[in-house]
Amino acid sequence: MSDTRRTVTILGSTGSIGRNTVELIEARPDLYRTQALVANTSARLLAEQALRLRPAVAVLADESALPLLRDLLNGSGIAVAAGAQAVIEAARLPADWVMAAIVGAAGLAPTLEAVRRGCVVALANKESLVCAGALVMAEVAAHGATLLPVDSEHSAIFQVFETDQRAAIDKIVLTASGGPFRQKSLAEMAAMSPAQAVAHPNWSMGAKISVDSASMMNKGLELIEAHHLFIMPEDKIDILVHPQSVIHSMVAYADGSVLAQLGSPDMRTPIAYALGWPRRISSPAPKLDLAAIATLTFEAPDPIRFPALALARAALQSGGSAPTVLNAANEEAVAAFLAGRIGFLNIAEIVDQTLQSLSPVGLGSIADVLAQDGEARVCAQALINKRT
Ligand SMILES: NC(=O)C1=CN([C@@H]2O[C@H](COP(=O)(O)OP(=O)(O)OC[C@H]3O[C@@H](n4cnc5c(N)ncnc54)[C@H](OP(=O)(O)O)[C@@H]3O)[C@@H](O)[C@H]2O)C=CC1
Numbered sequence: 001m002s003d004t005r006r007t008v009t010i011l012g013s014t015g016s017i018g019r020n021t022v023e024l025i026e027a028r029p030d031l032y033r034t035q036a037l038v039a040n041t042s043a044r045l046l047a048e049q050a051l052r053l054r055p056a057v058a059v060l061a062d063e064s065a066l067p068l069l070r071d072l073l074n075g076s077g078i079a080v081a082a083g084a085q086a087v088i089e090a091a092r093l094p095a096d097w098v099m100a101a102i103v104g105a106a107g108l109a110p111t112l113e114a115v116r117r118g119c120v121v122a123l124a125n126k127e128s129l130v131c132a133g134a135l136v137m138a139e140v141a142a143h144g145a146t147l148l149p150v151d152s153e154h155s156a157i158f159q160v161f162e163t164d165q166r167a168a169i170d171k172i173v174l175t176a177s178g179g180p181f182r183q184k185s186l187a188e189m190a191a192m193s194p195a196q197a198v199a200h201p202n203w204s205m206g207a208k209i210s211v212d213s214a215s216m217m218n219k220g221l222e223l224i225e226a227h228h229l230f231i232m233p234e235d236k237i238d239i240l241v242h243p244q245s246v247i248h249s250m251v252a253y254a255d256g257s258v259l260a261q262l263g264s265p266d267m268r269t270p271i272a273y274a275l276g277w278p279r280r281i282s283s284p285a286p287k288l289d290l291a292a293i294a295t296l297t298f299e300a301p302d303p304i305r306f307p308a309l310a311l312a313r314a315a316l317q318s319g320g321s322a323p324t325v326l327n328a329a330n331e332e333a334v335a336a337f338l339a340g341r342i343g344f345l346n347i348a349e350i351v352d353q354t355l356q357s358l359s360p361v362g363l364g365s366i367a368d369v370l371a372q373d374g375e376a377r378v379c380a381q382a383l384i385n386k387r388t
């Protein structure tokens, strides 16, 4: 009998999204078998995952960690490889479904390789759409790939977006928790440590996206992500702070109806949605208990304490390379903040100053994106060095 299971590759299997994806796949060996697992440096965790899921290949981007991975998987029959080219080759392997969960613009090239195979790509790596949205969406169309949003807000919108009623859509409403500093003053925010910034009130996530949530740059990136995924103009995408993270986003229609998707703040729900699509599979995420939650609240975002939101909106309005520059400067600034080199409020300042230093140019190719990304990183690093 032929094996009808869906073959799966996970790019970024050792991260927060990757580990949740591994858990869901491991629970359904009747539905999924693993083609490739990819990480950066986490050889031990990657080897453990590989021994459980038995992929054809386990790959690390960091070549210096390959000897350890080779030792750990010696005799297992699982092939190992390392380096940027090996990551690309892993994405090229014939999997039906690829989870794109590498963090940052580093995820762009492998995500594109999966897209070019015309498979189903579950997209967590929002930075690839922020830095190269138009080019990525053109590749999706050219190769007949299916892009399924994994980001909780975009999964919610995808679930309530009536494609055949596009003309009757008034607004997309992206909900935001407001992050750990929602009620902090600017003076308090200036003194916040990396540990305080990554302590998200509702979600358990990797360090970079947690800092983005604290600055609300995450919502700015998600605005750009939604613009590309749903082909919606920037002025039709609103941001609404909803501290409980129960309503994951909404679509407002011309007749006054507002459709929303709700759930507990647990990424296993949107990942399960993407894994099962077009059907639904079960997930161990806690079931939503609205009686226990009792109150859902909403407020407008504060543009003074969270300037990253306006920076992202302005970058989207400027177009061209501006979102690429925004993303790259933010990645550099967040890394510097996590390393204790700059303060929390310096993140948005550095993004702002980098955007002011580099005028937007058109992006005709991925090479153009990478050139602009590189220039922005050099500029942001110079600004970081001035502060340290
Ligand atoms: N966490 C969440 O709940 C959500 C995340 N997202 C998005 O999903 C993506 C992943 O986030 P998250 O899981 O939190 O991040 P993590 O930092 O937890 O994990 C990142 C993963 O990417 C791998 N990685 C990093 N750099 C490279 C590289 N150059 N080549 C190959 N692999 C690499 C890491 O490997 P290693 O372990 O070896 O470092 C790790 O597996 C981000 O784009 C984020 O914005 C979106 C919505 C929710």
Ligand SMILES: CC(=O)[C@@H](O)[C@H](O)COP(=O)(O)O
Residues within 6 Å of the ligand: 151, 152, 153, 175, 176, 177, 178, 179, 203, 209, 212, 213, 214, 216, 218, 219, 267
């Ligand atoms: C889980 C997820 O999708 C994150 O992007 C989440 O939205 C972060 O929360 P914020 O709303 O605080 O940015």
Ligand SMILES: [Mn+2]
Residues within 6 Å of the ligand: 151, 152, 153, 222
């Ligand atoms: Mn999100």
